[in-house]
Amino acid sequence: MILTVAGVGAGGVCVGRDPDGRVVFVRGALPGETVRVSVESSGSRFLRASVVEVLEPSPDRVEPPCPYFGRCGGCDWQHASRELQLSLKTSLVREQMSRVGRFAWDGAVEAVSPEWGWRTRSQWAQGVGFHAHRSHEVVPVDACLISLAPLPPGPADGVVEVMSLGDSRGARIPVLDRRFEVAAGGFWQVHVAAPELLVTAVLEALGPQPGESCLDLYSGVGLFAAFLGAAVGPTGSVLAIEASTRACADAARNTDDLPWVRVRTAAVTAAVLKPTDLVVLDPPRAGAGLEVTAALARQRPRALAYVSCDAATLARDLRVLLDAGWTLTSLRGWDLYPQTEHVELLAVLTPAAGPGPRPASR
Numbered sequence: 001m002i003l004t005v006a007g008v009g010a011g012g013v014c015v016g017r018d019p020d021g022r023v024v025f026v027r028g029a030l031p032g033e034t035v036r037v038s039v040e041s042s043g044s045r046f047l048r049a050s051v052v053e054v055l056e057p058s059p060d061r062v063e064p065p066c067p068y069f070g071r072c073g074g075c076d077w078q079h080a081s082r083e084l085q086l087s088l089k090t091s092l093v094r095e096q097m098s099r100v101g102r103f104a105w106d107g108a109v110e111a112v113s114p115e116w117g118w119r120t121r122s123q124w125a126q127g128v129g130f131h132a133h134r135s136h137e138v139v140p141v142d143a144c145l146i147s148l149a150p151l152p153p154g155p156a157d158g159v160v161e162v163m164s165l166g167d168s169r170g171a172r173i174p175v176l177d178r179r180f181e182v183a184a185g186g187f188w189q190v191h192v193a194a195p196e197l198l199v200t201a202v203l204e205a206l207g208p209q210p211g212e213s214c215l216d217l218y219s220g221v222g223l224f225a226a227f228l229g230a231a232v233g234p235t236g237s238v239l240a241i242e243a244s245t246r247a248c249a250d251a252a253r254n255t256d257d258l259p260w261v262r263v264r265t266a267a268v269t270a271a272v273l274k275p276t277d278l279v280v281l282d283p284p285r286a287g288a289g290l291e292v293t294a295a296l297a298r299q300r301p302r303a304l305a306y307v308s309c310d311a312a313t314l315a316r317d318l319r320v321l322l323d324a325g326w327t328l329t330s331l332r333g334w335d336l337y338p339q340t341e342h343v344e345l346l347a348v349l350t351p352a353a354g355p356g357p358r359p360a361s362r
Contacts, residue, residue: 001018001019001024001036001037001039002034002036002037002055003016003017003024003026003034003035004016004033004035005026005029005030005033005035007091008092010092011341012077012340012341013025013027013029013048013076014026014031023045023046024047025046025048026050026051027049027051027133028050028070029051030057030058030060030061030079030080030084031088032058033054033055033058034054034055035051035053035054036051036052036053036055037049037050037051037052038050038052048134050070058080058084060080061080062080062081063079064078064079065145068141072129072130072131073130073132073133073134073139074144074146074340076340077339077340082111082115082338086108086335089109089333089335089341090107090108090109090333092311092343093105093109093311093333093345094106096311096314096315097315097318100316100319101314101315101316101318102319103318103322105331107331107332108333109334109335110333110335112193112197112338113193115338116145117145117147117148118190118191118192119149119164119190119192120148120149120163120164120173120188120190120191120192121161121162121163121164121188121190122144122161123160123161124151124152124159124160124162125138125159126155126157126159126160127152127155127160128140128152129141130144146338146339147164149163149164150162150164163182163184164192166182166184167184170182170184170186175195175196175199176196176199176200176227178226178230178254180195180221180226180250181221181250181253183246183247186220186221186247186250187220187221187244188220188221189336190337191337191344193336194334194336194344195223197336198223198307198344198346199223199224201332201346202224202227202280202346205305205330206278206303206305206348208228208231208232208278209232210231210232210233210235210236211232212236212277212278212302213236213276214228214237214239214277214278214279214280215273215276216228216238216240216241217241217268217279217280217281217282217283217292218268218281218282218283218284219240219241220244220282221250222254222261223254224282225255226254226255228261228278229255229258229260230258232260236260237260237261237262238258238262239262239274240261240264241264241272242263242264243265243268244265245265248263248265268281268292270291270292270294270295273292273295275299276299278302278304279296279301279303280304281304281305282307283313285309285310286310286313287308287313287314287316287317288306288317293321296321297320297321297351298324300352301351302350303329303350304349304350304351305348306346306347306349307344307345308344308345314345318347318349321349325353326349326350326352327349327350327351327352328347328349329348330347331347331348332345332346333346
């Protein structure tokens with residue numbers, strides 16, 4: 001069918017309507033374009049389709065530099081100019097904050113360099129390529145333009161993860177004045193500039209002071225815990241909570257020069273939360289969830305920094321805090337996933353007025 005695309009939707013698609021009024025989610029289009037599409041799947045209220053011909057292109061359409069774009073499912077927006085990618089991501093964040101969070105955000109997603117060769121690790125299907133979009137089909141490739149990591153040595157069973165720093169055992173990665181050990185397969189911010197950018201932004205937003213207590217939730221290998229520990233000093237304390245045993249082992253090594261930083265292996269639930277001055281949380285895409293967010297709202301630390309890679313779940317959790325009387329002091333977004341639909345966000349909040357609980361002792 002031929003249709004004119006109206007706007008952008010989540011999942012790296014644009015949105016149009018067929019002659020019957022059904023929503024059509026289109027990959028490979030840009031807002032305002034008239035395109036011929038091939039329908040790939042359908043539901044009772046929507047269709048999924050891909051562009052087969054651009055009849056009236058957007059002025060922001062560019063030639064994708066990767067020969068695998070459109071077949072490999074790794075990138076969404078190589079056909080959009082850099083300026084349009086930032087605009088699309090800004091629109092998506094604003095829509096989620098309005099629809100789910102029920103508040104207006106007038107900020108904009110900020111560019112981060114580099115926009116090519118930024119991935120510090122890549123997962124190769126069968127050691128030869130990447131999956132097609134919404135498919136188990138493997139698309140063999142001989143280069144990935146967004147990845148810093150080298151090609152795998154050859155075909156393999158399952159998924160092969162390759163890191164740009166380190167080897168099959170893991171990596172030692174410098175961030176500001178510290179180095180972090182990350183075991184192979186362990187979580188680490190994927191954009192090469194992300195750790196320094198996020199640590200700097202969190203520290204500037206929270207302003208941790210000597211003697212304060214901090215809670216680092218979903219702490220991974222201790223990226224935020226280490227810098228919080230250095231800021232609060234030996235008269236302060238940091239409790240880092242992470243469910244992964246392997247990540248906790250890395251975190252313990254990464255903070256072994258800061259004995260006032262404790263690492264606890266546990267799932268993040270309301271039951272493990274302790275009263276504290278400052279909270280940093282960096283959950284997976286599912287977000288912190290209503291139970292954990294509500295418990296943090298009741299405890300009222302001095303300030304809370306919420307790092308998120310999913311606008312919808314962040315908006316959901318922010319609504320809990322706002323309904324409890326908290327103030328959103330800042331919300332920033334960065335394009336730490338160029339050429340894809342994803343964006344990294346940092347929300348900073350302060351609690352409702354009134355006495356909060358006493359900070360936890362060391």
